[in-house]
Amino acid sequence: MQDSVFLDNRTFQRVWQRVAGSMDAPVTTPPEADTLTDLLAECIRAKAAGAAFYTALSQRIRTGRQQLLGIAAQERAHQKELQVEYFLRTGERCVPPAACPRLGTAAQDLRCVYTQELKLAERLGAAANTAPSPLHQTLAAMAQQDRCHAQAVRNLLACLLS
Incomplete structure (x- = not known):
């Protein structure tokens, strides 16, 4: 799969944790301006x-x-x-x-x-x-x-x- 979204490891981990239903997903805060x-x-x-x-x-x-x-x-x-x-x-x-x-x-x-x-x-x-x-x-x-x-x-x- 060559989807560019999955080339970024952090993005992949966040998506995988949501899909897998992991409750251990880290809380992310929006980046400061x-x-x-x-x-x-x-x-x-x-x-x-x-x-x-x-x-x-x-x-x-x-x-x-x-x-x-x-x-x-x-x-x-x-x-x-x-x-x-x-x-x-x-x-x-x-x-x-x-x-x-x-x-x-x-x-x-x-x-x-x-x-x-x-x-x-x-x-x-x-x-x-x-x-x-x-x-x-x-x-x-x-x-x-x-x-x-x-x-x-x-x-x-x-x-x-x-």
């Missing part, structure tokens, strides 16, 4: 939405189009890195829902993405302080790059408004 894992999932969704937003925005703004496309590519790369970290922690894939950005005026969109980059950089920086070593470096580097994205967006906004 892992805030770092939850944050990784949240950041994966934010990076996917950010990549879609930057791509859509690049099609509306001529000045800085290449820069916006470059940031979108970096956001996708961050998303993939976070998905790897998520998989290493949980053994499960975290696939974000499809993102469909709602766009306003170019200035409003740049302002919105500027504040979102700063907020995400802050959350990633805080998470880096509590994360184990390999993940710590990844999150700290992403936080720094998000600060750079915010500065690039700020510069684009300055050009657009002048």
Whole structure:
């Protein structure tokens, strides 16, 4: 029998104890919420939405189009890195829902993405302080790059408004 449920020994033991009617089955408590894992999932969704937003925005703004496309590519790369970290922690894939950005005026969109980059950089920086070593470096580097994205967006906004 090649059913994947039975490949996990703990799952097999729990199912077998229920089927056999064993009263000695250990009481299992649901696992506590892992805030770092939850944050990784949240950041994966934010990076996917950010990549879609930057791509859509690049099609509306001529000045800085290449820069916006470059940031979108970096956001996708961050998303993939976070998905790897998520998989290493949980053994499960975290696939974000499809993102469909709602766009306003170019200035409003740049302002919105500027504040979102700063907020995400802050959350990633805080998470880096509590994360184990390999993940710590990844999150700290992403936080720094998000600060750079915010500065690039700020510069684009300055050009657009002048």
